[in-house]
Amino acid sequence: MTVHVVRAHLTGMDMSNTSRRTTADKLVLELEQSRDLSCTIxxxxxxAFYAAVEMRDNPELKEKPIAVGSMSMLSTSNYHARRFGVRAAMPGFIAKKLCPHLTIVPLNFxxxxxxxxxxxxxxxxxxxxxxxxxxxxxxxxxxxxxxxxxxxxxxxxxxxxxxxxxxxxxxxxxxxxxxxxxxxxxxxxxxxxxxxxxxxxxxxxxxxxxxxxxxxxxxxxxxxxxxxxxxxxxxxxxxxxxxxxxxxxxxxxxxxxxxxxxxxxxxxxxxxxxxxISPDRQSVMDFIKDLPIRKVPGIGKVTEKMLKALGILTCNELYQQRTLLSLLFSETSWHNFLDVSLGLGSMDLEKTFSEINTVEEQYRLCQELCRDLAQDLQKEGLKGKTVTLKLKNVNFEVKTRASTVLSAVSTEEEIFAVAKDMLRTEIDGVAPHPLRLRLMGIRVSGFLNEEEKKYQQRSIINFLKPGKQANASLLQPGKSSHEHFTKASETSHRESFFDKKRAARQQSNQELLINKPANKQNSHDIKSSVNTMEETNDAIGSENLNECHSLTCPVCFKEQRDSDLEALNRHIDKCLNGTLVKDNAEISTSENSWENAYHFSPDNKKKIFEMCQKNKMNKSVDTVQLTEVADNSTSSNTEAFHKVVANTSKEREHSLLSETASNMYLEQNFSSKIISLENAEHFEKSECTQETQPSYSSGAIRDNVLVCPVCNVEQKTTDLSLFNRHVDVCLNKGIIQELTEQIVCPVKSQIMENSKSVGSMGRGHQYMNPTTGTKRPGLMTPQSTPKKAKPSTSKQTIETFLK
DNA sequence: GCGGATCAC
DNA sequence: TATGGTGATCCGC
Missing domain, CATH: 3.30.70.270 (Reverse transcriptase/Diguanylate cyclase domain)
Structure with a gap:
């Protein structure tokens, strides 16, 4: 059996220069259209606020090197101190070493x-x-x-x-x-x-x-x-x-x-x-163009490192690599990157009001907010279980208090009942002084999902005017529940506050918040995310499909002759349904776009960064060809797939390898991919469900004999560490070859890279467990797994090997 | 809803 | 280079 590798030629130049449209490009168009230069922010x-205050109050300090804070941490330092190398955010004891005469002024908040x-x-x-x-x-x-x-x-x-x-x-x-x-x-x-x-x-x-x-x-x-x-x-x-x-x-x-x-x-x-910056597009873009990414609020040292690993140093490069970023990062992250690279940003400052300090007024306002919120909730057909009260006092201190109730709320009375209690607690808390408020917000979150709604929200659905959700459902029978929701409200009240919120909300349990005074309505930032989903799917589905020579089912790994995505998805569904109860709401054939179906898995994303860094990719990733194994990363399918994995792996009691599954999660993923890439004929259909089983058991164990999944040679030894060492050597040969040939192919290399850790594992190295390993894939980086073993161990492996 | 990771200050 | 403490936010579980 042959396993086909799905190749996505994700070259940045291609993406921007050809007519092919990616999700990111679609979004760019919409964002450009929504660009608003009318505000002056x-x-x-x-x-150097703290230090400046201290120097102001004690001018003698001006002439000395001073810092404000404590021995554990300084907040900021003055000019003289800086000359000694003392910087803001530096522990006092270190600063003292650098500058023994440093005067440390205690903080006086x-x-x-x-x-x-x-x-x-x-x-x-x-x-x-x-x-x-x-x-x-x-x-x-x-x-x-x-x-x-x-x-x-x-x-x-x-x-x-x-x-x-x-x-x-x-x-x-x-x-x-x-x-x-x-x-x-x-x-x-x-x-x-x-x-x-x-x-x-x-x-x-x-x-x-x-x-x-x-x-x-x-x-x-x-x-x-x-x-x-x-x-x-x-x-x-x-x-x-x-x-x-x-x-x-x-x-x-x-x-x-x-x-x-x-x-x-x-x-x-x-x-x-x-x-x-003058309020014209050119001025904005000129400013943005060469700006280092670290200057961007929200891009800290971790994100900077990740982006640098991808060869992205400036905002302009951030734009050029939009397609790659859209595949590697979470939606929120790459949307944010795109905004930044286009010089877009929010113009909405949260509105605060003049002081409200009487209890009566506060309750009245609270009730008003609940009324507004209830109206919007009911328009949207939503019910939530958690009510949150947000208060900002005259000193701009913000407090939030949340309360979760057993039965979901949506009416003014229901919400107010909960919010009032919380407000009362806050009022009582400062008594006999009054609460001096500048802002109040009520939020309802923890929405019932579509299934729950069916049973618990009949009244609300009935409340809806004819044609909203019902129509959407009829028109889009294959869409997921979330898309129904989005579509329905998008057409019915485009300008509503919720449109805005919805853009950031991809799951039904996210929240809605109403603050008083009402924020200015701003539909700009939502247009894109709300609308693009379907368009994008279409674009990717039809356009990129042509790029693929054949499709491989990520479950059974059988080649699918029909290059039609829908057919493939139907097949995947069948595969999945063979072993698990179908979840209709989640696994719908039409919702799986090409991109979704072959989106990078969290591990893959992580490894791309690793590999990019290790390869010291000075070149822009423009020229990088990304090769991805047909993998099971569809949001819905992944979930289903993992269930399959869990079920079957329990049934099969492979105990050939002694390490715990949790320590080997990554290696197992990679080994299965290595097999699919390098040694496809040994990867049998029934084995592909064993992702959580020890690495080599799936492809490499035949009749209790260990077979190297790389060179496909039976290994005489039953000693696992010897076996792993052999595989390691085999794999590293590949890496060296790749590196020497200077074929920059992150994903493939990444797979090789990871296989190294299989080897190190055999030598007693511990790797990360599944939970830490899969956390926050969007912003995952080799540096962000401090709790467990660092990838540096694998680096050592490669370096050692190269010696 | 919680905890981990990241970011800003 | 490390180095702190807090709060907000995102994200996966």
Missing amino acids: VHIDMD KKYEEVSKEVREILVEYDPSFMPIGLDEAYLNITEYLEERQNWPEDKRSYFIKRENTAKNGKQDVTAPSELKLNEDAHSSSPILFEDNTFITEEQPVATSHLYTEEQRDQELLLNSVVFGTSAEEVVKEIRFRIEQKTGLTASAGIAPNMTLAKMCSDQNKPNGQYR
Whole structure:
């Protein structure tokens, strides 16, 4: 029997240059269409906040190397400390080693909160519903404010320059006139006044301005006031000016059409500077193009490493590799990558309201929210078991309280009954003081699935207007329950709050949340995910199919002559049903797109990264040909398949190999794939269900004799470690060959790579167990499995071998 | 709903 | 280079 390898030529260039459309490309089109440049979002970031506060209050510290925090961890450090190599987020004891004279100032959060509040008092004037992040950052949407400001007279945009700092602590002033000129210390420099009455800093000279002479500047200072213009830049300068005047601290800022960009902008001219991306596509793309991925909020060191392993260093490369990323990462992850690479981001700041502190008002608001939520839930035909109350107080502290009830709720009364209890507890908790709220949210989650609904939600289904779910079902008989849901609500209320939420919700147990005041409706980010699913399936299913020479059933590994995907899926279904009760809701033939059916398995994904890293792929993956074994990674089919595995493996009592299955999970997966690739004729149909059985039992054990699945030679030994060593050698030969031939083929190599661990296992190495090994495949990386053995052991294997 | 992993601060 | 503590979010179980 021959086993065919499904080859997906996933070359980035191909994908972007040909007419072939991938999921990612479809999404790109939609995202482009939904690009919204109409908002002006500002990100304000205080410079070295904690240290700055301490230096402000104790100017002596300015001249010394100082850090704020404790011996266990410092939060930030000043210029002098940095010269010694002391950085933010460094343990104090290490910093002390680097810089013995380092003054470590203990954290004083109470003070920082007070300062933060002063900052906030300014920001609220520009956007009453600005979004504070921690103590030293905030996002503002100044779109509306800007419009208003256009008509403002000058005096409304004028500010007096304080010569004396009136900080509440009454300590020495830090904004003395002398300092308002030039400051020697680049990290605490203050604004300089200019002819146009704006101010700039030493670090960020404005091209159109020119430096004044000393006398001119003095003249200007004599005027004692400064007028700001009406542009976004001017507004942000004004904000920064006022912040410094009020707190004696400098801030950096970014201005852009969305939050992500604004955040990245504020980093651009740090400290004490600002940067703006003009609200046009070209400016956005220019900014994004060469930006290192690490600069992107949400991409930390782990993700950076993973992307680097794939040859992705800049946002532009992030875009070029969209197809690969869509296969390797979870939907949320790669959607996020795509957004980033297109310079898209959210413009929605959570709306907060002015203080509500009376119990009556709070209950009334709570009930209102429950009413809104109930309406939406009922529109959607949803019932949930968990009600969550979210509260944000005037100090911007957020609390969530959740309560799960036995019978699912959907009506105003039902939800309110639960929410009220939680609210009461919170009110009682601070009594006799009032709860001082800025935001309240009610969330219902833990939705009943379609099956449960059938039995428990008849009333709600009946409640629906004729034609919603029922129609969708009729029109799309083969669709999964989730797609029914999506489709039904998509057509019925495109603009609803839930559309937005739904985009991020792929499973029925995700949640819906309503905050008050209502968020602005924004259908942009959802359009894509909601709509693309089917289109994508079509595209991939019909287009990529042609790429494949033949199809192989991942269950029985029999070649399927019919290259029609549906036929294949029907066959897979049959295979699966042979050993397990069919789950109609999950395994529907038509829902399996080509891509779904042959999506990378979590292990494969992980191994791709490993292999990419090990091969030191400097080349872009554009040129990489990905080869994937026909595997069982369809979401639904995988589940079913694992059930089969579990069932049959229990029945068969293979005990030839002594290691526990849990320690060998990965190896087993790979060995079965190696067999399918390299030694197909030895992989018999009945054996493919033994994935959880010891690695070689499936393909390599014949009549209690061990047969090497690579070279297909019977091994005389029954000693497992000797046998494994042999297989190891066989496999490594392949790797070496591959490497020397410089055939970069991650998946195939990956399989080889993993087979190495089979060998090491035999030598007593422990590998990860199934649970850690399969966790979070979307963001899985070799570095992210710290609990168990590191892949470095396998690296040693290859290195040792190469010696 | 929980716990692990990642990320931001 | 490591190194901390917390909260949010995603993800798999």
